Each structure stands twice: as structure tokens, then as C-alpha cells.
Amino acid sequence: MMKSPLLDSMQEAFKLVKAGQLGEATATIQRALGGKASAKDDTIIEGEVLHKTHTQAPPQQPATPTLTPSTEPKHGANKLNHLFKTFAKTSTVTPQPIPNNAQFITKTFSNQYGSRDYKLYIPSTYGSKPVPLVIMLHGCTQSSDDFANGTQMNALAEQHQVLIAYPEQSAQANAQRCWSWFKPQDQTHNQGEPSIIAGITQAIMSEYQVDKKRVYIAGLSAGGAMSAIMAALYPDLYSAVGIHSGLAFGSAHDLPSALMAMNLGAKPIHKPNQFVPLIIFQGDLDKTVSLRNAETLFEQAKTLYQQRDEYFELTTQDYHPSNSHAYTRTVLKNSKERHELEYWTIHGAGHAWSGGDRSGSYTDPKGPNASWEMLRFFLHHTL
Known part of the structure; x- marks a missing residue:
């Protein structure tokens, strides 16, 4: 580091x-x-991550129901992640090239709680048939283009005919561009930032051909924490949620409690009322968001699922691929063998999107590939 x-x-x-x-x-x-x-x-800071300096082949995937993309997202130029020189503005990031007939457009949504820009990726194969929608929430100091580059979700969306939206936090709302996951108003249904993110989701669903039973949300760090909030507040809108290096709903109520939760974990002061299928990624060497937060997310979701009084099977297995970080994966699956909950602990990884591309910040190209696995998990779930 x-x-x-x-x-x-x-x-x-x-x-x-x-x-x-x-x-x-x-x-x-x-x-x-x-x-x-x-x-x-309101400022919350996320740690810096130094990108790896080696090129890595796509990681070996475990024997589970998986996506089978024709090609893995390719890594960009081999370069070190630089430290942000100013935290009041997001560094300029150049969007990566997109296929002919695809679009990556900027739009704006406004309501009584504010206005936010967002980028929307429309694959070249988009037509009249309803398609899934994934909402991606970036981390602090990141932008929509940065997060799109780092996660390479647009490449997967192109292969699997999915719309991807990247809401962007404004510097006016938070100088670090962090989603305000720690403020009471921003943990409340139809108020604050949750109302804006839900509004963006619903606006896309109204304007485009979206399968309303296949809408998902995911995020990194502050974006992961906000994704947990969105799943808790809008379980009838999102079919599944992905949280990478994030925190559980209700983990903080102000800046000091947020810092404590990030570093030490927290016993949430609020809990979701309804289970939403969840996939979690967390590096066990993360010095910014403690591993305890992922454990809390998992236990919270497992408890909610158990309250359904349905059959389930819980398994934990260690993996040691030659071309990625070792990891431990815990899976809760139902009677139909569908994975309702997955928890990936990435051994030796820090505060970075697992399997991400070097052209984005907060990424660890070594893998396993969180984007691939999240989309695979999502597409197995409908409302």
C-alpha cells in the first residue's frame, strides 16, 4: 500500500x-x-488502492451455475493507480470505446430532494424486447465513467443484453462524492438520496424496454452501503443486490458512527424487513471497510431468509485458483438449487473491486471477477 x-x-x-x-x-x-x-x-473518505502491476488471465470459476460470456472483459493499459490530488473534484476519466450501435449517454433526474446525473449504457442488441436493468453505485471520489471502466460491466451488458445505469453523486452533495449512507434522511424510504436513486431506476423503466421483474442494484464501498439501503427500502423494486466492500443498512447515523462502523463493524440500528437475494464480495485485508461489515451483511440476510421458514442448504468451500486470489465462498441455496445468498471472502485483497480493470480506480485485476459473478447471480433472480 x-x-x-x-x-x-x-x-x-x-x-x-x-x-x-x-x-x-x-x-x-x-x-x-x-x-x-x-x-x-458529511465527508467520508475511502482508502487508496495501488493497482497490481501484472497482467492476469481470467480466474478459474467454481462449479456453480455461471454465465458463459464469449470473452472475458479485457484489461486496459498496465499502469499504477495514482493518488487523487484533489478530493473536491473527481479526476477526468475517459470512457472506454463501445461497439457500433451501442450508446453510453448522460441523463439527469431531479425530484424535490435534488438532482443527479447518471450514465446509461444501452447495448447494441437492445430492441423492443424487455431486458434486465442493473444500477451501479460508485464509491467515494469516483465518477460514473471511472466506475464503468473499473468494473467493465458495460462489456458484460453487451454480451448479455442488459441495460446498465451509473448514478453519479455530485460534489455539491458531498465533496468526496460519497453517497450519504450514514445520514438518517438518506436511510429513509422516499426521502433523500434513496428517493433519487429509486427515481432514476423508475425513470429508466418507464422510458426503455425494461423487464420490471429483473432490476438489480450493486455498489462499491459507500456505493455498496447505499445499495444495501436501497434493497432494504425498495424490496419490491430490486430483484437482487450486490455489495462489494460495503456496510449493512443502519450501520451509522452520523460521521463518527460511520467511521467506527467502517473500522470496527457495527450492530445495525435498523434492519431490513424483507429478504432480497444478495451477493457479497469482501477483501480480508481491507483496511478501509472492516471484514466484520460483510459478516454482518451475511448474517442479517441469512436471518431474514430463515424467517421465511423455507428449506435451505448452507455450504462453505475454499478455492485456490492458480490465476487469482484464493477465496472462500459461502452459499445459501433453496430447494431448487438456486443460490439466494453468496458471500465471497477474497484472501489477500484490499479495498478494491475484485477482478476490475486497471483503467478504473479502486480495482484489483487479480480477481476473482466480481462483475462476472454478480451478473451471473442477478440473472438467476426475478421478483
Whole structure:
């Protein structure tokens, strides 16, 4: 991990959180950003990730119902992930080329709680037939183009005729462009940012040929935490959810509690009322979002599923592919062998999208491929 003053400040803030000095932790972060210290500030910072410097072949996939794309998403140029020089603005990212007749367009949605831009990928094969829709929520300091490049979801969408939307947090709403997963209003149905993200989803469903029973949502870190919120608040809208390096619904209610949850895990103050099929990815060396948060997500979802009083089978298996990180996968499947819950612990991985492309930030190209596995999981689920 590359050292920097900001990372040093984050580590110092986490030590203060452990010591119970929450106000001092907040002040430390604000000083690192060059701003005034305030316990009321909304800023949450995600750690830096150094991209790997080697090219990696597509990882070996476990013997489960899988997608079989004709080609794996290709890695971009081999380059190191640079540290963001300014955190008030997102670095300019060039979208990757798209096939002829495909579109990657910018649109805007507004309601009483604000306005957000979003990018929408429309595959070249899109026509009159209803297709699935996936909503992708980026992490802090990222943009829609950055997240699209890093996850390579557009390439998979092209192969499997899926619409992909990337809502983009604004710097006006949060200087770090973090989704406000830790604010009470933004954990409430039909209020704040959840209402905007749901509004974007519904606007696309109204304007395009979308299979309303096959709408999904996924995110990384702050975007993963917001995806958990969206699944909890809108279980009748999303058929399944993917959370990479995120936190459970109700894990925090302000900045200090968010810092504590990120570093130490949290006992959620709110819980979903309805089970939504879930796939979780988490690196066990993540220094930004503790592994305990993924464990909480899994246990919360498993408890909700058990309340259905349905048959299920729970299995855990370790995998050691020669061309990717080793990982442990826990699967809960129903009587029809369909996977309702998957939890992937990536051994040796940090705070990065597993199997992502180097052209995006917060990615670990070594894999396994979280994008591939999430889409495979999603397409097995309908409302």
C-alpha cells in the first residue's frame, strides 16, 4: 500500500475512534482535507488502492451455475493507480470505446430532494424486447465513467443484453462524492438520496424496454452501503443486490458512527424487513471497510431468509485458483438449487473491486471477477 499524508491521517483517525475520541477523529480527517474540523461534516473518505502491476488471465470459476460470456472483459493499459490530488473534484476519466450501435449517454433526474446525473449504457442488441436493468453505485471520489471502466460491466451488458445505469453523486452533495449512507434522511424510504436513486431506476423503466421483474442494484464501498439501503427500502423494486466492500443498512447515523462502523463493524440500528437475494464480495485485508461489515451483511440476510421458514442448504468451500486470489465462498441455496445468498471472502485483497480493470480506480485485476459473478447471480433472480 502506498503511503501518503491522507492515508496516515486516516490511520490516526481510526486509532482515535478505537480510543473513543470521535470528535478528535473527525477533526483529524478535516485537517487532512485542508478544511475546518466539524463533527457535523458529511465527508467520508475511502482508502487508496495501488493497482497490481501484472497482467492476469481470467480466474478459474467454481462449479456453480455461471454465465458463459464469449470473452472475458479485457484489461486496459498496465499502469499504477495514482493518488487523487484533489478530493473536491473527481479526476477526468475517459470512457472506454463501445461497439457500433451501442450508446453510453448522460441523463439527469431531479425530484424535490435534488438532482443527479447518471450514465446509461444501452447495448447494441437492445430492441423492443424487455431486458434486465442493473444500477451501479460508485464509491467515494469516483465518477460514473471511472466506475464503468473499473468494473467493465458495460462489456458484460453487451454480451448479455442488459441495460446498465451509473448514478453519479455530485460534489455539491458531498465533496468526496460519497453517497450519504450514514445520514438518517438518506436511510429513509422516499426521502433523500434513496428517493433519487429509486427515481432514476423508475425513470429508466418507464422510458426503455425494461423487464420490471429483473432490476438489480450493486455498489462499491459507500456505493455498496447505499445499495444495501436501497434493497432494504425498495424490496419490491430490486430483484437482487450486490455489495462489494460495503456496510449493512443502519450501520451509522452520523460521521463518527460511520467511521467506527467502517473500522470496527457495527450492530445495525435498523434492519431490513424483507429478504432480497444478495451477493457479497469482501477483501480480508481491507483496511478501509472492516471484514466484520460483510459478516454482518451475511448474517442479517441469512436471518431474514430463515424467517421465511423455507428449506435451505448452507455450504462453505475454499478455492485456490492458480490465476487469482484464493477465496472462500459461502452459499445459501433453496430447494431448487438456486443460490439466494453468496458471500465471497477474497484472501489477500484490499479495498478494491475484485477482478476490475486497471483503467478504473479502486480495482484489483487479480480477481476473482466480481462483475462476472454478480451478473451471473442477478440473472438467476426475478421478483
